[in-house]
Amino acid sequence: MTETVPEPARKTPAGPVxxxxxxxxxxxxxxxxxHAVDGVSYxxxxxxxxxxxxxxxxxxxxxxxxxxxxLPPTARIGGSIRLAGRELVGASEKELQKVxxxxxxxxxxxxxxxxxxxxxxxxxxxxxxxRHQGLSRKEARARAVELLxxxxxxxxxxxxxEYPHQLSGGMRQRVMIAIAVAxxxxxxxxxxxxxxxxxxxxxxxxxxLQSLRERLxxxxxxxxxxxxxxxxxxxxxxxxxxxxxxxxxxxxxxFASGRHPYTRGLLGAVLRPGGEGKRRLPEIPGLVPSxxxxxxxxxxxxxxxxxxxxxxxxxxxxRAVDREAGADAPHRAACWHPYADGETADPYADGEAAVSGExxxxxxxxxxxxxPARADDPGTRPDQEAGK
Amino acid sequence: MTTAQAVPAxxxxxxxxxxPPVLEINGMERHFGASxxxxxRAVDGVSIxxxxxxxxxxxxxxxxxxSTVGRCAVxxxxxxxxxxxxxxxxxxxxxxxxxxxxxxxxxxxxxxxSSSLDPRMTVGQxxxxxxxxxxxxxxxxxxxxxxxxxxQVGLRPEHADRHPHELSGGQRQRISIARALSCxxxxxxxxxxxxxxxxxxxxxxxxxxxxxxxxxxFGCLFITHDLAAVEFLADRIAxxxxxxxxxxxxxxxxxxxxxxxxxxxxxxxxxxxxxVVQRSRExxxxxxxxxxxxxPPAGCRFHTRCPLAVDRCRTExxxxxxxxxxxxxxxxxxxxxxxAPDAAA
Numbered sequence: 001m002t003e004t005v006p007e008p009a010r011k012t013p014a015g016p017v018x019x020x021x022x023x024x025x026x027x028x029x030x031x032x033x034x035h036a037v038d039g040v041s042y043x044x045x046x047x048x049x050x051x052x053x054x055x056x057x058x059x060x061x062x063x064x065x066x067x068x069x070x071l072p073p074t075a076r077i078g079g080s081i082r083l084a085g086r087e088l089v090g091a092s093e094k095e096l097q098k099v100x101x102x103x104x105x106x107x108x109x110x111x112x113x114x115x116x117x118x119x120x121x122x123x124x125x126x127x128x129x130x131r132h133q134g135l136s137r138k139e140a141r142a143r144a145v146e147l148l149x150x151x152x153x154x155x156x157x158x159x160x161x162e163y164p165h166q167l168s169g170g171m172r173q174r175v176m177i178a179i180a181v182a183x184x185x186x187x188x189x190x191x192x193x194x195x196x197x198x199x200x201x202x203x204x205x206x207x208x209l210q211s212l213r214e215r216l217x218x219x220x221x222x223x224x225x226x227x228x229x230x231x232x233x234x235x236x237x238x239x240x241x242x243x244x245x246x247x248x249x250x251x252x253x254x255f256a257s258g259r260h261p262y263t264r265g266l267l268g269a270v271l272r273p274g275g276e277g278k279r280r281l282p283e284i285p286g287l288v289p290s291x292x293x294x295x296x297x298x299x300x301x302x303x304x305x306x307x308x309x310x311x312x313x314x315x316x317x318x319r320a321v322d323r324e325a326g327a328d329a330p331h332r333a334a335c336w337h338p339y340a341d342g343e344t345a346d347p348y349a350d351g352e353a354a355v356s357g358e359x360x361x362x363x364x365x366x367x368x369x370x371x372p373a374r375a376d377d378p379g380t381r382p383d384q385e386a387g388k
Numbered sequence: 389m390t391t392a393q394a395v396p397a398x399x400x401x402x403x404x405x406x407x408p409p410v411l412e413i414n415g416m417e418r419h420f421g422a423s424x425x426x427x428x429r430a431v432d433g434v435s436i437x438x439x440x441x442x443x444x445x446x447x448x449x450x451x452x453x454x455s456t457v458g459r460c461a462v463x464x465x466x467x468x469x470x471x472x473x474x475x476x477x478x479x480x481x482x483x484x485x486x487x488x489x490x491x492x493x494x495x496x497x498x499x500x501x502s503s504s505l506d507p508r509m510t511v512g513q514x515x516x517x518x519x520x521x522x523x524x525x526x527x528x529x530x531x532x533x534x535x536x537x538x539x540q541v542g543l544r545p546e547h548a549d550r551h552p553h554e555l556s557g558g559q560r561q562r563i564s565i566a567r568a569l570s571c572x573x574x575x576x577x578x579x580x581x582x583x584x585x586x587x588x589x590x591x592x593x594x595x596x597x598x599x600x601x602x603x604x605x606f607g608c609l610f611i612t613h614d615l616a617a618v619e620f621l622a623d624r625i626a627x628x629x630x631x632x633x634x635x636x637x638x639x640x641x642x643x644x645x646x647x648x649x650x651x652x653x654x655x656x657x658x659x660x661x662x663x664v665v666q667r668s669r670e671x672x673x674x675x676x677x678x679x680x681x682x683x684p685p686a687g688c689r690f691h692t693r694c695p696l697a698v699d700r701c702r703t704e705x706x707x708x709x710x711x712x713x714x715x716x717x718x719x720x721x722x723x724x725x726x727x728a729p730d731a732a733a
Contacts (some may be wrong), residue, residue: 055586056557168677169450198449198613200674203657207673225586228659231666251663269591270661271616280598281591281620287556 016043051234111172122160170201408476416470445622501560512548558589
């Protein structure tokens with residue numbers, strides 16, 4: 001699994017550009033072992049945007065750091081990560097340096113801490129060009145100006161000589177993107193790229209990412225906890241919980257008909273701006289489990305209303321939700337008792353009358369595309385209905 | 389729900405005189421001297437009134453001055469000009485000593501619960517501290533009160549003996565809330581209380597705040613950049629841009645029909661967690677950068693980024709004026725009957 005294929009055996013263009021199989025990452029200390037990622041697999045097609053969604057500690061960032069080969073040496077990595085057929089797990093640092101920034105690149109949440117404050121942004125963009133493409137200093141600077149223009153920075157010829165502190169947060173993130181796409185990588189990993197930014201700035205960054213995908217055909221792994229960003233930008237979604245993949249689906253299917261109880265809980269808990277009025281937000285009871293063990297069970301079972309002995313006794317496989325579909329079906333979930341397509345029962349109906357009367361958004365989407373609920377729509381205000 | 393400027397009606401309790409609003413900020417300014425000379429006009433003439441039991445959301449982006457308003461409101465900072473009245477008492481320039489006995493009436497909940505709780509104190513000590521300082525209880529009654537508060541925020545009595553680091557982010561924020569409510573304040577200023585939390589945890593903290601607010605009836609200034617959270621909690625919303633309030637309206641009305649072009653842009657930029665809806669929305673993309681509060685633009689402060697700006701906007705400062713529906717807006721393009729232009733068009 002871990003030996004390195006020396007030459008990228010380019011697959012057919014239809015094949016995945018990035019293929020992660022059974023990835024596991026653990027961190028061992030004297031007293032405990034933390035299993036941060038536990039058997040995650042996904043494929044990324046050229047030009048595709050895959051959102052990896054989950055809450056703090058679910059392993060979404062560790063997965064992307066593993067893909068970039070940026071984990072500390074203490075991390076134990078198992079499984080396989082293939083970038084255009086080339087194995088990255090177990091590759092030497094020297095080999096990884098040839099790939100990083102050229103074939104696969106990453107942008108981080110906080111652009112200020114990822115940029116070097118004492119170098120001009122032109123130098124920082126030029127560094128990757130000079131290293132991977134052997135450009136001269138002058139050529140690199142000229143290309144840097146082009147890249148700044150590509151990511152929508154006004155007056156790029158002037159900005160190229162500025163330092164990071166002279167730019168706003170949104171502009172810094174655009175510079176990070178310019179560095180990441182400088183060598184036209186096949187895969188861009190964006191780890192919470194807009195989390196530190198204001199919504200009006202976020203809108204601009206999401207548009208830049210979208211245009212890169214259209215103009216350069218870059219495949220993007222978008223790591224985020226923001227379901228609004230997912231709904232805006234993703235083609236497919238991978239939902240993670242406690243280090244494991246729980247559900248994977250095309251974006252419309254996931255929002256319209258999530259099958260895993262955790263996915264439904266997450267979608268139910270999210271606030272929807274635009275006039276739902278005051279309702280009680282459905283909560284997911286309980287806490288995220290410790291990652292110290294790898295139980296042969298569903299890790300969501302202690303918080304799940306559908307859990308039974310099967311769930312606590314053996315680990316569910318990551319299978320197609322549609323029994324007839326093959327193993328490569330686009331919609332898969334790791335659950336012994338997934339919701340059926342169009343099943344409307346609320347996972348947390350018990351004890352919360354106000355919530356149970358409400359059609360869950362995921363279920364409502366089955367019959368008709370859900371439009372934003374308005375405050376005057378009585379169906380969305382069950383608490384008021386019940387009260388009056 | 390009180391409207392913008394109205395002094396709240398007397399409550400049903402047996403007071404003859406109408407009670408003053410819990411918080412009344414009038415023409416507040418907070419200017420900072422910049423290191424290279426010049427003045428940073430962080431807050432530049434903000435007025436907000438919060439009636440008893442009313443929740444007012446203060447929304448704005450980074451650098452709009454919303455947190456400075458909150459800090460001045462609870463006198464962690466002193467306003468440069470203007471007044472802050474809490475329960476009718478002018479606290480704008482009171483000394484720390486004079487403020488101390490009043491502090492039981494107002495409390496702040498911060499964004500990051502891990503840095504606003506003392507790591508060396510137990511949860512019980514943290515919650516008991518205001519109770520002891522304000523002599524609300526003594527001896528065994530303190531512990532009783534702490535356990536009662538823990539119950540109210542959804543924690544168990546044994547949590548009182550833990551330290552903050554043993555708890556999750558959501559639990560820590562519940563402790564901040566319990567501490568804030570320990571002396572039954574009339575006013576709680578919550579500065580981004582849910583921004584550092586995960587979606588599912590955020591939902592439970594927002595539910596908790598809504599429940600407590602309903603049961604205890606404290607007034608609340610809810611400061612956030614999260615439009616969905618403010619919609620969930622607030623009766624009325626004030627939108628800030630570059631140190632000033634540009635629009636103020638009851639929550640439902642603001643979301644149904646934002647008047648100010650900035651509010652329209654802000655609402656359109658927040659992505660909706662539904663791909664069908666989100667991908668059919670018209671997004672107003674603002675160009676340019678937030679201008680420096682060192683040198684705010686002449687005329688309307690938003691004119692440099694406003695897609696609709698006309699010549700008048702560049703020279704003449706728009707006043708924050710009343711329009712029908714208990715709303716206020718500062719935009720030349722909104723007519724007196726409340727007809728507003730559409731920035732998306």
